[in-house]
Amino acid sequence: MRLSKLGSYILTLLAVVHAIDKETSDYPLLIGSGIYDITGPAAQVHIQGYGKSSQSSNGIHMRLRSRAFIVASVGSNGAKNPQEVAHDIQQLRFRKHRVTEKARDSAPAPLLADPERTVCFVSADILCGSDLLTLKVAQRLEQLLPQQHGSKKRLCHLENLSISGTHTHSASGGFLQYAVYQITSLGFSDEAMDAYAEGIAQSIHRAYSKLTRCEITVAEDLLFDSNINRSPSSYLLNPVEERKRYENIGDTDKRMLQLRFTTAEKDIGILNWFSVHGTSLNNTNQLLSGDNKGYASYLMEKHQNGDESMPGNGSFVAAFASTNLGDVSPNTNGPRCVDTGLPCDVLTSSCGGAAEKCIASGPGEDMFESAQVIGRKQFDMALALLHSNKIKKLKGEVSFRHSFVNVGNLTVVLEDGTTAKTCPAALGYSFAAGTTDGPGQFDFTQGRNSSNGFWNMIAAFLSKPTPKQVQCHHPKPILLNTGEATQPYDWDPNTIPISIFRIGDLFILNVPSELTTMAGRRLRQAMTDTITSRGVTDPIITIAGLANSYTHYVTTFEEYTGQRYEAASTLYGPHTLAAYIQEFNRIMTDLLNGDPSSTSDPPRDLSSQQISLIPPVLVDTVEFGKEFGSVIVEPEDEYTRGQDAVFVSFRSANPRNNRRPQGTFLTVDKMLADNNKWKTMYVDGDWCTKFVWNGDAALFGISFAEIHWQIPPDTPLGQYRICHFGARKTLFSEAEALLGFEAPEWLSSSTVGSALEALLSSGVKLFHSICQRLGSCVEPLQVERSRIIEFSGCSRPFLVKEAGATPTKEFSE
Numbered sequence: 052m053r054l055s056k057l058g059s060y061i062l063t064l065l066a067v068v069h070a071i072d073k074e075t076s077d078y079p080l081l082i083g084s085g086i087y088d089i090t091g092p093a094a095q096v097h098i099q100g101y102g103k104s105s106q107s108s109n110g111i112h113m114r115l116r117s118r119a120f121i122v123a124s125v126g127s128n129g130a131k132n133p134q135e136v137a138h139d140i141q142q143l144r145f146r147k148h149r150v151t152e153k154a155r156d157s158a159p160a161p162l163l164a165d166p167e168r169t170v171c172f173v174s175a176d177i178l179c180g181s182d183l184l185t186l187k188v189a190q191r192l193e194q195l196l197p198q199q200h201g202s203k204k205r206l207c208h209l210e211n212l213s214i215s216g217t218h219t220h221s222a223s224g225g226f227l228q229y230a231v232y233q234i235t236s237l238g239f240s241d242e243a244m245d246a247y248a249e250g251i252a253q254s255i256h257r258a259y260s261k262l263t264r265c266e267i268t269v270a271e272d273l274l275f276d277s278n279i280n281r282s283p284s285s286y287l288l289n290p291v292e293e294r295k296r297y298e299n300i301g302d303t304d305k306r307m308l309q310l311r312f313t314t315a316e317k318d319i320g321i322l323n324w325f326s327v328h329g330t331s332l333n334n335t336n337q338l339l340s341g342d343n344k345g346y347a348s349y350l351m352e353k354h355q356n357g358d359e360s361m362p363g364n365g366s367f368v369a370a371f372a373s374t375n376l377g378d379v380s381p382n383t384n385g386p387r388c389v390d391t392g393l394p395c396d397v398l399t400s401s402c403g404g405a406a407e408k409c410i411a412s413g414p415g416e417d418m419f420e421s422a423q424v425i426g427r428k429q430f431d432m433a434l435a436l437l438h439s440n441k442i443k444k445l446k447g448e449v450s451f452r453h454s455f456v457n458v459g460n461l462t463v464v465l466e467d468g469t470t471a472k473t474c475p476a477a478l479g480y481s482f483a484a485g486t487t488d489g490p491g492q493f494d495f496t497q498g499r500n501s502s503n504g505f506w507n508m509i510a511a512f513l514s515k516p517t518p519k520q521v522q523c524h525h526p527k528p529i530l531l532n533t534g535e536a537t538q539p540y541d542w543d544p545n546t547i548p549i550s551i552f553r554i555g556d557l558f559i560l561n562v563p564s565e566l567t568t569m570a571g572r573r574l575r576q577a578m579t580d581t582i583t584s585r586g587v588t589d590p591i592i593t594i595a596g597l598a599n600s601y602t603h604y605v606t607t608f609e610e611y612t613g614q615r616y617e618a619a620s621t622l623y624g625p626h627t628l629a630a631y632i633q634e635f636n637r638i639m640t641d642l643l644n645g646d647p648s649s650t651s652d653p654p655r656d657l658s659s660q661q662i663s664l665i666p667p668v669l670v671d672t673v674e675f676g677k678e679f680g681s682v683i684v685e686p687e688d689e690y691t692r693g694q695d696a697v698f699v700s701f702r703s704a705n706p707r708n709n710r711r712p713q714g715t716f717l718t719v720d721k722m723l724a725d726n727n728k729w730k731t732m733y734v735d736g737d738w739c740t741k742f743v744w745n746g747d748a749a750l751f752g753i754s755f756a757e758i759h760w761q762i763p764p765d766t767p768l769g770q771y772r773i774c775h776f777g778a779r780k781t782l783f784s785e786a787e788a789l790l791g792f793e794a795p796e797w798l799s800s801s802t803v804g805s806a807l808e809a810l811l812s813s814g815v816k817l818f819h820s821i822c823q824r825l826g827s828c829v830e831p832l833q834v835e836r837s838r839i840i841e842f843s844g845c846s847r848p849f850l851v852k853e854a855g856a857t858p859t860k861e862f863s864e
C-alpha cells in the first residue's frame with residue numbers, strides 16, 4: 052500500500068517534471084491576445100484618409116476594433132530557477148482550470164513576463180498610428196498594467212509598443228496632433244482620441260491578463276488578384292535590373308505573411324500582413340468601417356470563434372495588419388474615366404486634364420461588394436495558411452530596439468559613399484491631386500479663403516520655404532512647407548519613432564509611414580543583408596506600416612523624380628528612404644550586438660495646444676407628442692433570406708452622446724421557438740447590418756436612425772424584430788437645478804420643451820456671467836450642464852422565409 056503510494060507519488064512527480072520540460076520547450080513564449088472596441092464618433096466627425104472635408108461620419112457599417120498581442124520571453128532576465136518555473140506553470144494550470152473567463156480578465160496575470168524582453172503589438176482599425184496616441188495609450192497602461200516585479204520597468208511603453216493602423220479610410224480622424232492632418236477634420240477630435248486611446252489600452256490589458264505559454268508558427272504564400280499598383284508609371288522609374296528580380300510578382304508585393312499563436316490547447320490568434328490599401332470604400336462612404344481588412348478579421352474571428360459568437364467578443368483574435376502599401380490599391384478593375392468609361396491618361400491619372408474624373412474601382416459591383424471581395428480573398432488565404440503544414444516555428448528570444456530620429460535634419464551616407472541631407476517636412480504639388488483611389492480635395496490650398504474654417508485660421512501661418520528648403524526638396528515643387536510651419540502648432544513632425552521587434556528569426560520593422568512597394572523591398576533587402584552578415588540565416592522580415600506616428604509616404608529615390616502623389620507626399624526629400632534604411636541599419640546592428648540604441652528627444656506632446664472647431668452636440672429632441680426610440684418606418688410582413696433587405700427607422704438622437712463601446716446601436720433579434728424569448732442574432736458590428744444616422748433635419752436637434760439589414764442566406768428562418776438603442780442629451784438639468792423642479796418627460800423631449808430649455812439655459816448662463824462680473828455670487832452654482840438619458844425601441848415582428856416558400860404553408864404543416 053505504502054509502496055504503491057510512494058510509487059504513484061514519484062510517477063506524478065516525474066510526469067510533472069516531464070510536463071514542465073515539455074511546456075518550456077514546446078511553448079517557449081508567453082503570449083496574450085486581446086480585442087476591444089475603438090469605434091469613434093458615429094456622427095458629424097470627419098472620416099480621415101481621402102482629405103475630403105465633407106466626408107464625415109453618419110453611422111456605422113461595422114464596429115472598429117483594436118487587436119493586441121503581447122509576446123514575452125519567460126522569466127526575469129531569463130534566470131528563473133526551475134522551482135519558479137514549476138510554480139508559474141502550476142499557477143497557469145490552476146488559473147486555466149479554476150478561474151472563469153470573467154475573473155481571469157480582471158485578475159492580474161502571473162508575473163512571468165521578462166520585462167526586458169516583452170513586445171506589445173497592436174493592429175487597430177484606424178487610418179494610421181499617431182505619436183500622441185501611442186503616448187496616451189502608454190499613459191493609460193500605467194494605470195492598467197502592474198509594474199513588473201516591483202521594478203521600474205513598464206511592460207508596454209513607448210519603446211516596446213507598436214500601434215499600427217490598418218489604414219482603413221473609413222474611421223474617425225482628428226487624432227493626429229499636427230495641424231496639416233487637421234485641416235479636413237476641422238481640428239482635433241477629443242472624442243476620436245478618447246475612443247482610440249481607451250480601446251487600444253483595454254485591448255492590451257486583455258492581452259496581458261491572458262498571458263499563457265504559447266508557440267508561434269509562421270506561414271506565408273503569394274496572394275494574386277487582390278491588389279494593383281496605382282502609380283505604375285512611378286514604379287517603372289526604378290532600375291530595370293531591380294524590377295527584373297521581381298518579375299514573377301510584378302509591381303505590387305503578393306506575399307501574405309502570417310503568425311499563428313497556439314497554446315497547448317488551442318489557437319488564440321493570428322497576425323497577418325498583406326500589402327493593400329483600405330480604400331475599397333471610396334470617399335462617398337460616411338459609415339465607420341474596417342474596409343477590406345476589417346472584413347477579413349471579421350470573417351476569421353467568426354470562423355474560429357463560431358457562428359454564435361458576437362463580433363469582437365470571442366477569444367480568438369485575427370489581425371490583418373498594414374505593411375508597405377504606399378502605392379497599392381485594392382480597386383483591381385483599375386482607374387477609368389468616370390464620364391467616358393475609357394482608360395485614364397497613364398502619366399497624369401487624369402481625364403482630359405481632370406484628375407477628379409479618373410477613379411479606380413472594383414472588383415465588386417459597388418464599393419461594399421469590392422471591400423467584401425478583397426477582404427474574403429485575404430481571409431481565404433489566411434485560413435489556408437492557418438492549416439498549412441509548410442510552417443516554421445519561431446525559436447529564440449524576444450528583444451527590441453527603438454529610436455526617435457530627427458528625420459527632418461539628418462546626414463545620410465549614400466551607397467556610393469557620398470553624403471546627403473534630409474529636409475524638414477514639405478508636401479509637393481501632386482499631393483493636392485490625390486490618387487485614383489480618391490482624387491484630391493485640397494484645391495483650397497491655393498487660396499486663403501475657403502469654407503473650411505480651420506484652414507482659414509491656419510493659412511495665415513503658411514510658411515514660405517527658404518531657398519535652402521526648396522533646393523533640398525528638389526525636384527519636388529513645394530506646395531505646403533509643413534516642416535517649418537509651427538503656428539498655431541507644428542504642422543508636421545520632424546521627429547519620428549522607429550523600432551524593431553525581434554522574436555527568434557522574425558524581425559518586425561515598425562515604420563511610421565506608407566512605403567511604396569519598391570521602397571519596402573529595398574528596406575527588407577537591406578535588413579536581410581545586415582542580419583545574414585551576422586550569421587542569422589533565413590531571417591523573416593516584415594514591415595509593420597503606419598505605426599506610432601504618421602508621415603505620409605516614402606518612395607524610392609527614382610520614384611521621387613516622377614513626383615506623382617506618393618512622391619509629392621514623401622516628406623523629407625529625395626533621400627527619405629536612404630535615411631530610413633540607414634537608421635534601421637543602426638538600430639538593427641545595436642539589436643544584434645546587444646547594444647543600447649541612441650535616440651533623439653521624443654516629439655513634443657502638443658495636446659494642450661490643440662484647436663477644435665468640431666461643433667459639440669447641443670441637445671436632442673423629437674416632434675411634439677412622439678417618443679425617442681419610437682418607430683417611424685415599420686418593416687414589411689415578410690422577407691426572403693439571401694435576397695431581401697429589411698429597412699426600419701426610429702426617432703433617435705445624436706450617437707455621439709454615447710458611443711456604446713463594446714455595445715451596439717441596433718440588434719436583429721429572433722424569436723426562439725421554444726421559450727417565446729428574443730435572441731440577438733446580429734448587431735451593428737456585423738457586416739450585414741448598417742446603422743445610418745440621419746441628422747439632416749436637425750433643426751431643433753431632431754434626428755433619425757435608419758437601420759438596414761441585408762438578410763444573409765444562412766439566416767435561420769423564423770420571426771424577427773429590429774431594435775434600436777440610443778442616448779439623448781437634454782439641457783434641462785441646468786434649468787431644473789435652478790428652478791428646483793423636474794421637467795416631465797413629455798416636455799423635456801419635445802420641440803417646444805427644447806426651445807424653452809435653450810431659453811432657460813441661456814438665462815442661467817447670463818445670470819452666471821453677470822453675477823461673476825459683479826463678484827457677488829454668494830456661492831457659485833454647481834450645476835450639471837447636461838444629462839444623457841438612454842432610450843430604446845423595437846420594430847414590430849416580421850417573418851424571414853425561404854425563397855419560394857409561402858408562410859401559410861409553413862403554418863399549415
Ligand SMILES: *[C@@H]1O[C@H](CO)[C@@H](O)[C@H](O)[C@H]1NC(C)=O
Binds near residue numbers: 205206209
Ligand atoms: C519599455 O520601454 C520603456 C521606455 O519607453 C522602458 O522604460 C521600459 O522599461 C520598457 N519595458 C520593457 C519591458 O523593456
Ligand SMILES: *[C@@H]1O[C@H](CO)[C@@H](O)[C@H](O)[C@H]1NC(C)=O
Binds near residue numbers: 152361364
Ligand atoms: C460576450 O461574451 C461574454 C462571455 O464571454 C458574454 O457574457 C457576453 O454577453 C457577450 N456579449 C455579447 C454582446 O454577446
Ligand SMILES: *[C@@H]1O[C@H](CO)[C@@H](O)[C@H](O)[C@H]1NC(C)=O
Binds near residue numbers: 416
Ligand atoms: C464610389 O462607389 C460608388 C459605388 O459603390 C460609385 O457609385 C461612386 O461613383 C464612387 N465614387 C467615387 C468618387 O469613387
Ligand SMILES: *[C@@H]1O[C@H](CO)[C@@H](O)[C@H](O)[C@H]1NC(C)=O
Binds near residue numbers: 460
Ligand atoms: C541640423 O543638424 C546639424 C547637426 O547635424 C545642426 O548643426 C543644425 O543646427 C541642425 N539644423 C536644424 C535646423 O536643426
Ligand SMILES: *[C@@H]1O[C@H](CO)[C@@H](O)[C@H](O)[C@H]1NC(C)=O
Binds near residue numbers: 499500
Ligand atoms: C476671397 O476670394 C475673393 C475672390 O475669390 C477675393 O476677392 C477676396 O478678396 C478674398 N478674400 C480674402 C479675405 O482673401
